[in-house]
Amino acid sequence: MLMISVFSPWSESSNMARKSYWSAKKSDPHVLYQLSVQNVEQEEEFLSGTFEKLRGRKPLTLREDFCGTALSSVQFVKMGEGRQAVGFDLDTEVLAWGQKHNVDPLGADADRIHLQEKNVVSVTRKKFDICAAMNFSYFIFKKRNELLKYFECVYKSLNDEGIFVLDIYGGSEAQVVLEEKREVDEGFTYVWDQAAYNPIDNSVLNHIHFEFAKGPKMSRAFTYDWRLWTPQEVVETLAEVGFKNVEVYWELEDEDGEETGIYEPAKVVENQEGWLAYIVGCR
Numbered sequence: 001m002l003m004i005s006v007f008s009p010w011s012e013s014s015n016m017a018r019k020s021y022w023s024a025k026k027s028d029p030h031v032l033y034q035l036s037v038q039n040v041e042q043e044e045e046f047l048s049g050t051f052e053k054l055r056g057r058k059p060l061t062l063r064e065d066f067c068g069t070a071l072s073s074v075q076f077v078k079m080g081e082g083r084q085a086v087g088f089d090l091d092t093e094v095l096a097w098g099q100k101h102n103v104d105p106l107g108a109d110a111d112r113i114h115l116q117e118k119n120v121v122s123v124t125r126k127k128f129d130i131c132a133a134m135n136f137s138y139f140i141f142k143k144r145n146e147l148l149k150y151f152e153c154v155y156k157s158l159n160d161e162g163i164f165v166l167d168i169y170g171g172s173e174a175q176v177v178l179e180e181k182r183e184v185d186e187g188f189t190y191v192w193d194q195a196a197y198n199p200i201d202n203s204v205l206n207h208i209h210f211e212f213a214k215g216p217k218m219s220r221a222f223t224y225d226w227r228l229w230t231p232q233e234v235v236e237t238l239a240e241v242g243f244k245n246v247e248v249y250w251e252l253e254d255e256d257g258e259e260t261g262i263y264e265p266a267k268v269v270e271n272q273e274g275w276l277a278y279i280v281g282c283r
Helices: 029-036 040-055 071-078 092-112 144-157 231-240
Strands: 061-065 084-089 113-117 128-133 158-170 178-184 188-198 203-211 218-227 244-253 259-266 275-282
Touching: 029 092, 029 178, 029 188, 029 203, 029 218, 040 071, 040 128, 040 158, 040 244, 040 275, 061 071, 061 144, 071 084, 071 092, 071 113, 084 092, 092 113, 128 144, 144 158, 144 231, 158 231, 231 244, 231 275
Parallel strands: 061 084, 061 128, 084 113, 128 158
Antiparallel strands: 158 275, 178 188, 188 203, 203 218, 244 259, 244 275
């Protein structure tokens, strides 16, 4: 369900033993997160490709809500001359980390990214081609009126051709307490811990841990206290604030039933134990 990033601190000439490199004491949780959760190349391809299909031109501006370390903004800017991105987040420390480790290394192009300690429930004077809320970050809004207010602010912050892109996850296993481990190519283990689920209000408590070949694990590196929204709830709320042609984009499978990384609009799909989809609404 969760994706592995192309971001990597390893150079081709490095002869460091990967598995022995990582430890809870000397590993940066932001680096571990980017390696184990994010796939910004695939994400940017979907954002830009979907915009181009819908609007007939390439996007030039991105508002990345809940931007964290701003890796998505960096990828967006890298993929086109003249592109600009603005990232909003309330975590001062994470924004500073992203500026230092992701934005500043762009050199002169770093000026095309602006990170702001700002609530995403804000209307911006600047209008954007794309607003993106990825990694299920908007699940932090547990009440429908909170989600509605946020979507209204996004709608007013897009230009006339703007689109809003969100990701969403679910499936039968999303509603149970479980731990799912996955070996990451760079040499550590990612652990997705669904610690609690309440079927009354669809609230979930999730943690991310990291395990290493040697030494103790990094427990609760990240914690998420969310509401597990359904696609239909999100689609209806987007439509209520004025978004048009709201579609759920489902991942296509090949002839062998394997995931392809290609997402297309869908109306009816088979339920799965775990799935990840995108939702797109047009201004």
